[in-house]
Amino acid sequence: MDFDLNEQQNMLKTMAHDFLINECPKTRVRELEKDAKGYDTSIWSKMVDLGWLGLIFPEQYNGTGADFLDLVVLMEEMGRNILPGPFFSTVALCALPILKFGTETQRRKYLVPIADGKNIWSLALSEKSGKFEASDINTVASIDGNHYVINGEKWFVPFAHVADYLIVACRTGRLESADEGITLLIVRTKSRGVTINVIPSIAGDGLCRVRFKNVKAGRLDVLGKVGKGWKVINYLAQRATVLKCAEVSGACQAVLEMTQAYAKDRKQFDKPIGAFMAIQHKLVDMLTDVEGLQYMVYYSAWLLSTGAKADVYVSMAKAKANDVYQRVCIDGIKIHGAIGFTLDHDIGCYFRRVKAAEFVLGDTDMHLDKVAAGIGL
Amino acid sequence: MEFRFSQKEEKLREDVRNFARAETAGRGIISGMEEESRDEDWGFAMSMSKKLAEKGWLTMAWPKEYGGQGASFFEQHVYIDEASYWGIPGTTMGVSGIGWVGPSLMICGSEEQRKKYLPSIAAGEPDGVWCTGYSEPNAGSDVANIQTSALREGDHYIVNGQKIWTSCAHRARWCWLAARTDPNASKKQHSISLIILDMKSPGITIKPIENYAGIHIFNELFFDNVKVPVMNLVGTENRGWYHLMQSLAFERHSFAPQFYGKGRRTLEFMVKYCNEIRYNGKPLAVNAVTRHKLAERAIELETLKMFGYEITWKMSKGLIPVYEAARNKAYCDFAMQRLAITGTEIIGAYSQVDINYKWSKLLANFTRLYMMFPGLALAGGTGEVQKNIVGQFKLGLPRAY
Ligand SMILES: Cc1cc2nc3c(=O)[nH]c(=O)nc-3n(C[C@H](O)[C@H](O)[C@H](O)COP(=O)(O)OP(=O)(O)OC[C@H]3O[C@@H](n4cnc5c(N)ncnc54)[C@H](O)[C@@H]3O)c2cc1C
Ligand SMILES: Cc1cc2nc3c(=O)[nH]c(=O)nc-3n(C[C@H](O)[C@H](O)[C@H](O)COP(=O)(O)OP(=O)(O)OC[C@H]3O[C@@H](n4cnc5c(N)ncnc54)[C@H](O)[C@@H]3O)c2cc1C
Numbered sequence: 001m002d003f004d005l006n007e008q009q010n011m012l013k014t015m016a017h018d019f020l021i022n023e024c025p026k027t028r029v030r031e032l033e034k035d036a037k038g039y040d041t042s043i044w045s046k047m048v049d050l051g052w053l054g055l056i057f058p059e060q061y062n063g064t065g066a067d068f069l070d071l072v073v074l075m076e077e078m079g080r081n082i083l084p085g086p087f088f089s090t091v092a093l094c095a096l097p098i099l100k101f102g103t104e105t106q107r108r109k110y111l112v113p114i115a116d117g118k119n120i121w122s123l124a125l126s127e128k129s130g131k132f133e134a135s136d137i138n139t140v141a142s143i144d145g146n147h148y149v150i151n152g153e154k155w156f157v158p159f160a161h162v163a164d165y166l167i168v169a170c171r172t173g174r175l176e177s178a179d180e181g182i183t184l185l186i187v188r189t190k191s192r193g194v195t196i197n198v199i200p201s202i203a204g205d206g207l208c209r210v211r212f213k214n215v216k217a218g219r220l221d222v223l224g225k226v227g228k229g230w231k232v233i234n235y236l237a238q239r240a241t242v243l244k245c246a247e248v249s250g251a252c253q254a255v256l257e258m259t260q261a262y263a264k265d266r267k268q269f270d271k272p273i274g275a276f277m278a279i280q281h282k283l284v285d286m287l288t289d290v291e292g293l294q295y296m297v298y299y300s301a302w303l304l305s306t307g308a309k310a311d312v313y314v315s316m317a318k319a320k321a322n323d324v325y326q327r328v329c330i331d332g333i334k335i336h337g338a339i340g341f342t343l344d345h346d347i348g349c350y351f352r353r354v355k356a357a358e359f360v361l362g363d364t365d366m367h368l369d370k371v372a373a374g375i376g377l
Numbered sequence: 378m379e380f381r382f383s384q385k386e387e388k389l390r391e392d393v394r395n396f397a398r399a400e401t402a403g404r405g406i407i408s409g410m411e412e413e414s415r416d417e418d419w420g421f422a423m424s425m426s427k428k429l430a431e432k433g434w435l436t437m438a439w440p441k442e443y444g445g446q447g448a449s450f451f452e453q454h455v456y457i458d459e460a461s462y463w464g465i466p467g468t469t470m471g472v473s474g475i476g477w478v479g480p481s482l483m484i485c486g487s488e489e490q491r492k493k494y495l496p497s498i499a500a501g502e503p504d505g506v507w508c509t510g511y512s513e514p515n516a517g518s519d520v521a522n523i524q525t526s527a528l529r530e531g532d533h534y535i536v537n538g539q540k541i542w543t544s545c546a547h548r549a550r551w552c553w554l555a556a557r558t559d560p561n562a563s564k565k566q567h568s569i570s571l572i573i574l575d576m577k578s579p580g581i582t583i584k585p586i587e588n589y590a591g592i593h594i595f596n597e598l599f600f601d602n603v604k605v606p607v608m609n610l611v612g613t614e615n616r617g618w619y620h621l622m623q624s625l626a627f628e629r630h631s632f633a634p635q636f637y638g639k640g641r642r643t644l645e646f647m648v649k650y651c652n653e654i655r656y657n658g659k660p661l662a663v664n665a666v667t668r669h670k671l672a673e674r675a676i677e678l679e680t681l682k683m684f685g686y687e688i689t690w691k692m693s694k695g696l697i698p699v700y701e702a703a704r705n706k707a708y709c710d711f712a713m714q715r716l717a718i719t720g721t722e723i724i725g726a727y728s729q730v731d732i733n734y735k736w737s738k739l740l741a742n743f744t745r746l747y748m749m750f751p752g753l754a755l756a757g758g759t760g761e762v763q764k765n766i767v768g769q770f771k772l773g774l775p776r777a778y
Contacts, residue, residue: 001451002379003690009378069378260772274774277765283772284764288704295683296676302378316676365669372668375675376648 003298008066009073016074019050020081026346032084033204033352037162039085045117053091054115057099061111068239072246072301079250082349084205086120086159088247092240093158094121094167097184101224101232106186110165119164124154124187124210125233132237132362134230135178139212141170141185146219148172148185150193150212156359160196160208163189168212169229179230184223191215203352238314241361242304245297245314248321248357252290252328255350259283259332266337273335282331289324296320312374315367322364326354380686386455393456396432397463400425405732405740406464406639408749409472410756413545414593418466425467426501434460435468436475436499443483443491444499454634454689461638471545473507474498476631477624478553481571485612485620490573494551508549510540510574510598511621518762520555521565521618525600527556527572534558534572534605536580540598544756546583547596549576553624559615570617571624573609580604590748628757629702630692633685636709640678640716643746646739647671647720661723670719677712684708700771707763710754717746 005013023043032038047053056071057063071091078087095114098107113119129136139152150170160166166187173181189196193215199207224232260283263274273279300317303310329351333340340347358364382390412422429435430444438453439445448456460468469475479498482491498505516522525538536556546552552574562568574581580603583596612620648671651662661667684705688698720743721728732741732748754760768774 001382001686001690001693003687005378260774263774272775274768274772275777277761277777280768280772280774280777281761281764283774284704284707284767287767287772288708291687291704292680292683292708295687296680298378299380299679299683302380306381313679316679319672320676320680368669368672369665371672371675375644375671377651377662377668377671 003295005073009070012066012070013073013077015050016077017081019046020077020083024081024083026082026349029082029084029349030343035204038159038204038206039162043083044085047087048115048117051115052087053095053117054111055091057095057111057115061107062115063111068305069301072243072297075243075246076250076253076297079247080254082251082254082353086122086162086206088240088243089122089158089163090114090120092243093123093236094165096239097167097223097232097236100235105220106223110186120159120162121165121167122157122160122163123236124157124160124166124168126156127153128155130155130359132366133178134182134233137169137171137178137182139168139170141168141172141183141217143172143219144216148183148217148219148221150185150187150215150217152212154210154212156199157208157210158360159206160189160210161198161206165189166194166210167223168217169233173227181227182229182233183226184229184232185217186221186223187212187215187217191217201356203356205353205356207356234311237361238304238311241314241318242297242301244357244360245293245317245321246301248325249290249294249297251350251353251357252293252324255328255332255347256283256286256290258347259286259335262336279335282335286328286331289328293317293320293324312371315362315370315374318362319364319367319371322358322367325350325357329354382451382455386451389452390455390459392432393434393459393465394463396428397460397465400428401463401465404464405742405745406642407466407745408639408753409469409635410544410594410753411592411745411749412466413471413548419548422466423470423501423503423506425465426470427467428501429460429465429467430499430501435470435501436479436495439479439483439495439499443479443495450689450693454685457631458634458638458685461635462642464639464642467501470498470501471506471508471548472628473509473545473549473553474505474551477509477627478507478551480627481553481620481624482611484623487608489608490611494573504550506545506549507551507553508543508546508576510543510546510552510554512542513539514541518759520621521569523555523557523569525554525556526560527554527558527570527605528560529558529607532607534607534610536572536574536600536603536605538600540600542586542595542756543598544595546576546598547585547593552576552598555617555621558617562615566618568615569621570614571611571620572605572617573611574603574605575609578603578605588752592748594752625758626697626699626702629706629763630688630698632702632709632757633681633688633705636713637678637682637685640674640681640712643716643720643742644671644674644678646742647723650739651723667723670723674712674716674719677715681705681708681712700767703758703763703766704771706757707760707767710750710760713746713750713753717743717750721747 051064054063055066141148141150168185172183193213195211197209266273296317300313412418433446437446437448527534527536554572554574558570559568580601582599654661688701691698727738730737
């Protein structure tokens with residue numbers, strides 16, 4: 001049993017921490033929330049140089065061959081400093097399943113440009129309901145000669161407006177059971193019939209609506225097996241969920257630290273406000289939440305990395321992340337007083353991202369229900 | 378990052394499980410403190426202590442020379458977790474001896490004291506049962522405010538005063554006593570000493586206090602010129618406050634694996650119940666509200682598991698977990714309260730049935746937990762006191778009281 005990061009992870013963590021603080025201060029985060037692209041291409045190309053995009057790819061795809069836990073550590077730092085951009089959608093939502101389920105041709109064709117920073121990807125999964133449910137997949141891909149023809153509408157697709165490729169979850173078979181008959185198709189965003197609109201959102205984080213009108217995809221552009229797309233989704237969802245939780249865990253650590261520092265610094269009634277027990281105990285509750293979340297994330301990440309069955313722990317981590325992120329931000333803002341309610345204060349940057357993290361890859365109710373099933377109910 | 382237990386540790390878990398299955402089949406899970414109340418429960422608990430000692434588990438992390446096995450903190454963790462899961466009685470023997478008297482004596486006791494007191498604890502004998510006399514009517518959270526005095530006369534201390542809430546005093550052979558040894562000290566903390574008191578000494582009166590459920594856990598203790606040999610002083614005279622702080626950290630570090638084990642089993646009982654019980658023609662297990670409540674309880678327990686692992690890991694690296702122990706105590710209390718309330722809500726009206734009556738559900742586990750958790754949350758320091766410790770020692774905030 002060992003809670004410590006290894007040497008390589010510690011180096012990555014320190015490097016990422018320093019890099020993000022220098023390259024992406026919160027002033028830049030706020031600018032990017034209003035930016036048409038929503039991310040900084042010069043930061044992006046430096047990340048490529050650092051080898052982050054291909055961090056966990058084998059060397060033959062221009063990767064650095066690190067493992068999943070290293071990526072968890074990196075995401076934690078990205079969350080701590082808030083890095084806006086399509087890293088999560090490209091690497092967690094798309095590259096991971098390509099690595100696992102792609103054919104050798106697909107892997108060579110798609111992973112190398114990802115590692116080299118030439119292509120951005122996203123996953124077009126949720127539809128009008130905004131939920132993460134197989135039964136909500138109504139976008140249809142029908143066969144026409146050598147092609148699939150896609151018709152439908154996807155919602156809350158992260159960074160589709162800057163993406164080169166989308167993995168689109170489509171219905172190709174009869175609806176015998178909800179998770180049968182779903183096929184994942186790789187589609188170029190430039191294809192004719194694809195319309196992308198950015199959904200104005202609290203965090204300005206590039207969520208899009210994507211409409212498909214008679215969009216063609218080749219029969220070789222299937223990721224995984226025809227009709228078995230939900231299996232791929234389940235695979236990627238577990239890993240991407242843990243990565244999202246790691247990002248949230250990092251964000252929560254940052255909120256705690258800034259609030260703790262403020263409580264020592266801010267004086268009212270001739271005392272630091274941290275000397276008032278009402279504030280101090282709130283901070284202790286925040287600490288307990290934050291540490292508990294971090295360990296749950298590490299535990300589920302570690303389980304996944306060993307290949308053990310991890311779905312229940314992943315759902316526990318996500319339900320907890322949703323809960324803790326919200327509570328820590330709310331208490332953090334309250335402890336800051338009115339200054340925490342301002343645009344110029346960093347804590348708002350975190351609070352604006354709570355709902356984005358909460359509803360990606362399953363909301364609290366969905367994950368609690370999975371936990372319930374996991375404990376035998 | 379590695380959360381696997383070793384093969385040796387897994388083997389131990391299996392051994393404890395097999396032992397528990399053979400020895401405790403069909404019994405409900407009662408808390409360590411409840412077993413001090415009724416003679417038949419106490420007798421059974423002590424018989425189990427003896428067997429656990431024979432297995433080498435009771436004080437397994439102690440050095441061999443004092444009756445332990447020199448086992449690792451992780452092995453001890455696995456034993457505590459598994460034994461608590463099965464609710465094996467007799468694992469604590471009134472808590473004090475195994476929990477902190479032994480570990481404290483190994484740090485600040487004399488070699489003579491270790492040789493005299495440790496083996497009978499490790500052997501699970503009635504002579505190894507201890508109680509702890511810290512709290513007084515005017516010294517609860519503010520332990521430094523104790524008034525009980527132990528004044529030196531030749532080679533004896535003469536003890537006068539009163540303790541209260543002393544758990545297990547009615548079963549104990551010895552008392553781990555905090556008393557004031559210097560009436561003239563300028564600072565309260567600088568005049569306290571820890572003293573080993575023979576409960577058979579003349580001048581001690583024990584008055585039982587029943588709790589609101591009629592269970593006899595704690596007592597009042599009165600001392601009227603009780604003579605204690607000076608060699609029963611633990612550590613340095615007037616430095617007892619510092620020894621005591623250390624013993625409190627010992628007291629708190631095992632809360633997490635204890636309650637995780639017990640909580641997990643209790644939750645499993647509840648899951649089984651929800652799958653069996655039908656309500657409006659459907660198993661209760663499909664009810665969304667019930668599912669979500671129990672899922673939340675499971676997440677709390679797993680969080681507690683990680684907190685427990687963290688402390689054991691830190692101890693195994695030679696660190697002394699101070700804030701972590703306080704955090705875990707507070708989180709245990711929280712998780713215990715939520716589980717108890719959820720459980721009684723699901724059982725509904727039947728959760729009121731007397732725990733000894735056949736109509737009570739689920740071996741009365743939830744009713745028991747419900748009746749016990751407020752007291753368990755106070756014992757060993759209240760939640761507020763724990764949070765004060767975390768605020769000061771971890772967050773570096775000024776003292777807020
Ligand atoms: C939307 C909005 C509109 C406002 N409009 C006006 C306005 O029109 N006119 C105006 O004059 N002001 C206005 N205010 C200011 C408002 O009254 C203050 O924000 C409030 O009194 C708190 O003061 P503070 O922000 O300086 O926080 P602080 O006083 O610094 O408090 C910070 C934290 O410490 C806690 N704290 C402080 N002292 C204690 C204590 N003794 N015990 C326990 N906890 C303590 C607080 O509860 C808080 O959580 C407004 C604020 C907001 C958010
Ligand atoms: C089941 C049980 C078994 C026990 N066994 C033993 C035993 O074996 N030996 C022994 O010595 N004692 C024992 N105790 C006593 C226990 O240690 C005390 O009850 C506990 O320390 C609290 O003290 P008190 O009851 O006097 O409450 P008080 O100290 O009077 O506290 C009352 C309330 O005020 C709060 N409070 C007090 N000070 C502060 C502060 N600084 N900041 C914020 N809040 C504060 C407390 O949190 C609590 O909510 C036992 C208690 C119980 C319930």
